[in-house]
Amino acid sequence: MELNARIPAGPIEQKWDRHRFEMKLVNPANKRKFDVIVVGTGLAGAAAAATMGELGYRVRAFTFHDSPRRAHSIAAQGGINAAKNYQGDGDSVFRLFHDTVKGGDFRSREANVYRLAQLSLNIIDQAVAQGVPFAREYGGLLANRSFGGAQVSRTFYARGQTGQQLLLGAYQALQRQIHAGAVEMHTRQEMLDVVVADGRARGIVTRDLLTGKVESHSADAVVLATGGYSNVFFLSTNAKLCNVTATWRAHKRGAGFANPCFTQIHPTCIPQSGEYQSKLTLMSESLRNDGRIWVPKAKGDKRPAHQIPDDERDYYLERLYPSFGNLTPRDIASRRAKEMVDAGHGIGPMENGVYLDFRDAIRRMGKEAVSERYGNLFAMYEKITGDDPYEVPMRIYPAPHYTMGGLWVDYNLMSTVPGLFVIGEANFSDHGANRLGASALMQGLADGYFVIPLTIGDYLSQLPDGNGDAAAAFKDVEKEVRDRTDRLLSARGSRTVDSFHMELGRLMWDLCGMERTEEGLKDALERIPKLREEFWREVRVPGSGESFNQSLEKAGRVADFLEFAELMCHDALQRDESCGAHYRREHTTEEGEAKRNDEEFTHVSVWEHRGGDEAPREHREELDFEHVPLSQRSYK
Amino acid sequence: MRLTLHVWRQSDARDPGRFETYEANDISESMSFLDMLDLVNERLTEDGKEPIAFDHDCREGICGSCGMMINGVPHGPKTMTTACQLHMRSFSDGDEIWIEPWRAQAFPVIRDLVVSRDPFDRIIESGGYVSVRTGSAPDAHTIPVEKQAADEAMDAAVCIGCGACVAACPNASAMLFTAAKVAHLALMPQGAPERYDRVLSMVETHDEEGFGNCTNHGACEVACPKGISVDYIAQLNRDLFRATLSSRPANEAKE
Incomplete structure (x- = not known):
């Protein structure tokens, strides 16, 4: 298995521009000769299918849902990052890049992350032009909020339903292309395998979920946008149908799987309430902006929260990380919560949570302002638990949420199988060992709208004539x-x-x-x-x-x-x-x-499937950090 | 608690369908309604029977997959709540619960509680978007949007496409669904250039798909788990009126 990341030469801020120029183009008249399959219609898939259809490729999109709009991107709550610096607080493309590399604990590829930070600007422009109803200030300009792992305010949001609104934007763009005849949509079809012949991806095999019919679909390139695998834990914040099948099947056909152990545990989810429970519900991380996290100092303190005086509360994140406080990155916030619960400070009926308290925010800003920002999240919490977060602090606990690992891709987002591209959460790319909040939407849309529609042309334009019979x-x-x-x-x-x-x-x-x-x-x-x-x-x-x-x-x-x-x-x-x-x-x-070992592990682990009883074989892509010097993360 | 469920079972669109009765024991009040159905399905499977088919996915009220009539009410007894967000604390020991699929001509039953909502996609396809080429957008701040307009647009845009409005309507009209998208885009400056063509085209598709007309019952607003107001239907009607009066016929305008 050869791992050539194909990172363009030149200074980091010029790589993507230069690459866009150096890539081979498919001329407009020829685009309609190429068939492209997109599997999955979340943010990445819908954006990719719509844009490639618009460019003139013959696109077929597949989803196992009844409609592209059901994809799990819809559930993302908090927001999407972009280095617009609309707040004038010192943000820049370089800062977003820097925060993302550092937040990922130095296990991502610098060139990809830099491109992501650059494209973050275009994403917001695109979404606004589509009519995505982002939160606005009174002057009519876009509002921002802060998110974990950053000291600037760069997160754009639509109440607590940012993923929904961005997905609907992409879905509408996709429906427009379907209407125009540029994309053929196949709903309730599950991809069950990839077909590889002569060393290239040639198409997919699907099962029609209504009739059970197994069918083949051939194409010149296949794009997987099939999401992550947090449901390996059964209980996670992912939608019930999220699964690893598409990427796992592709892996068994030769696509290297990168860093599968990098799974993110989200710090603010509603704790489990019983054995029978089918899934866990996430409460947006944006709540950490104004909510304060604490546990009782005394172990096994059974008093209701309001009876515990301030000096008997341990606001442990503020104590341990004075400069980031409640906004430390997800991995740290999660681990510290687990530590507190394991040490006997857990709260709630099953003593399996920590408090996320809005008392002080309500005092400072008033109930109305809090409701404006988090109203729908509070309502959601109340529906599930029966508690009113305006009166009683929320109970939260970490839960599996996102998977940074995924199929290995090069700078063009192509896997180790030529012609098989992987975008969004399904690839391993940009988040290293830990994803920062509000970066998943950014990556899905960057891949879908702005990267794959261009990089796929580089591959297609070099396809040999007479593609051989598969x-x-x-x-x-x-x-x-x-x-x-x-x-x-x-x-x-x-x-x-x-x-x-x-x-x-x-x-x-x-x-x-x-x-x-x-x-x-x-x-x-x-x-x-x-x-x-x-x-x-x-x-x-x-x-x-x-x-x-x-x-x-x-x-x-x-x-x-x-x-x-x-x-x-x-x-x-x-x-x-x-x-x-x-x-x-x-x-x-x-x-x-977490103690890194940079000497031995500054690399991506890429696994090759060998079949039968043979253990998988590891290959390595070494990572260089030229622009963000390797350092111990510190959020103190 | 112990419940008696009467569940609509239908193997496909050709099967006339029937209610079957199941006892659901050991149901705890902190379970969600779908957790409860999962448990019933586990037991049915263990007994060698086929489980009840129902659409579901996110289980947090946002994907719009789940939807069923619970005791004759779309998504059950709690307002502003999808079936997956409904918890068993809304029921009491000994209750009988009747569970049925959405009933509407435009939503044929696929199996048990699963229906086809494909017409919704076709309504969006016929104009529920802003025509903007990827990569062609100007800087986001060149399009200021009045805060109130953005907020009202968002109130409409929260639609999850579940179909409860259609199920609740005595005419099986999808006017609330259609109006939510029409209003979301009409309220934003980005949606202005296509505003009137959009409403004509979407309403035309709505009618072609076999949904009934809106006669202002308002049942849709009550059933909507996102609380979308029927005022948006009034807004749609105003736009439709204006668009119909304009000199350009819909088809010409589209070209």
């Missing part, structure tokens, strides 16, 4: 897909799919979650194959393969999680350091922070 390869893959479906249906065991998923999730949370150890990971690597074997023997999937069958859909996804989980543990074990969200208990500084 019919046999499609046939083989179709058969594999059908066989697999039959196998799931014919196991007829005694356990439900969810029971396996929950068991896997608990195992991964305990052994490969917020804190990892060599011993625990080795244990996980012993147990996962056994669980997988039991799954294939004991799973019960009711219904047939020829109709709408949600149990069958779920079974296929869990089967892939059961394979993928093992790779995640291999990666976490091999990365014998702590960095960002990857916290190995063996590697802690005296102050209790």
Whole structure:
């Protein structure tokens, strides 16, 4: 497996411009000769499909939802970063770049991150022109808020529904292209495999979720925009249908998987309230702007929050990190919360949370101003817990939320399989070992609107004529897909799919979650194959393969999680350091922070699938930090 | 608590469908309505039966996937709440709950509680956007937007496309859904150039898709989990009136 990141030469601020000039173009008349498949219609996928359709490519977009608008991007709450410096507080492209590299704990590729910071400007312009109703000030100009990991105010937002509004903007752009005949939309179609022939991606095989029909779709290039894999933990903030299948199938066909162990645990989620629970709900990180996080100083203090006087409260983030306070990056805020709960300071009926308190914000700004900023989040919280956050502090606890790992891509966002591109959360690219808040929307849209529509042309323009017949390869893959479906249906065991998923999730949370150890990971690597074997023997999937069958859909996804989980543990074990969200208990500084080992681990770990019983093989992309010197992160 | 569920079961559009009754035991009040259905489905699967099909995804009231009639009310008894945000503390021990799919000609049943809402996409497709080429936008601050207009646009833009408005309407009209998008874009300066063509085209598609007319019952506003006001339908009607009076016929205007 060859890893050539193809980073353009020249000074960092000129790389993207120069690359745009040096890339080969497809002339407008020729664009309509190329077929491009986009899988997934979240921010990245919808933006990419709409823009490529607009440019003249023949685009087919696929989603397993009933409509492109349902993608999980819709649930992003807090906002989107852009280095506009509209607040005049000293922001710049370089500062956003710097914050992102540092926030990622020096495990991302500088050139990509710099491009991301540059494109952040275009994204806001584009979204505003589309009519995205961002929050405004009284003068009619755009409002900003602050977010974790930054000391400037650069986050644009639409109440607590920024992801929804940006996705609807991209969705509407996509619908416009569908109307124009430039994009053909396939809803309720799940991609179950990638077809590779003659060393290039040639198309995909899908299952129609309504009829069960397995079909082939060929194309000159395939773009995966299929999101992240936090649901490997079963309980996460991701939507229930989010899964690893598309990227895992691509991995098994030759795409390297980069840093799979980099999974982000979001600090502000509603704590679990019982065994049966199906998912966890995130409360936007923007709440940390005005909310103060604390636990009672006394262990096991059962008094209601308002009866605990100030001097008996520990505002631990403000105490430990005076300059960033409640706005420390996510990994730090999460780990400290876990520490507090583990040490016996947890609050709530299950003693599994910490307080996020708006008492002081309400006193300072008034209830109305607080409601203006966070009203819908407060309402959401009240619906779930029955508590009113204007009166009683919120209870929060970390939960799996985002995955920085993903398929490895070069500067053009192409995977190790030529012709297979990966965008948005599905790739590993820009966030290193920890993503800063309000950066996921930015990356999804940068990839979708502004990067892939140009870089794909560089590939297509160099495709040899007479692309060779791939019919046999499609046939083989179709058969594999059908066989697999039959196998799931014919196991007829005694356990439900969810029971396996929950068991896997608990195992991964305990052994490969917020804190990892060599011993625990080795244990996980012993147990996962056994669980997988039991799954294939004991799973019960009711219904047939020829109709709408949600149990069958779920079974296929869990089967892939059961394979993928093992790779995640291999990666976490091999990365014998702590960095960002990857916290190995063996590697802690005296102050209790993640202790990186730059000597040995300043690289991306890219895994090659070898099949059968063979362990995956690791390849490395070494990372250089020329512009943001390697340093211990400090938010004190 | 212990509940009795009467759930609509229908294997596909051709099947006439029927209610089936299930006992749901050991339901705790902190469960969400969909957690409860998950549990019922787990037990059905263990008993060798086919689980109840229902659309769902984010489970936090924003994706718009879930939607079902609960005791005859879209998304159930709580206002401003989707089915996935409804919690069992809204019910009591011994309750009977009737669960049905959305009922509307334009939303054929796919299976059990799952319906096709494809017409919504086609309504958006026919004009629910601002025609702006990627990369062609001017700096965001060259388009100031009055705060009040932006806020009102946002109040309309929060629509999640769940279809509750259609299910609640005695005419199965999708006018609230259509008006929410028309108003969102009409209230922003960005939407102005296409304002009148948009409303003509979207209303035309709305009618072609088999949705009924709006006769101002207002049931949609009550059912809307995002609290979108019927005032936006009034705004749509004003724009439609103006657009219809203008000299350019819709088709000509579109070209």
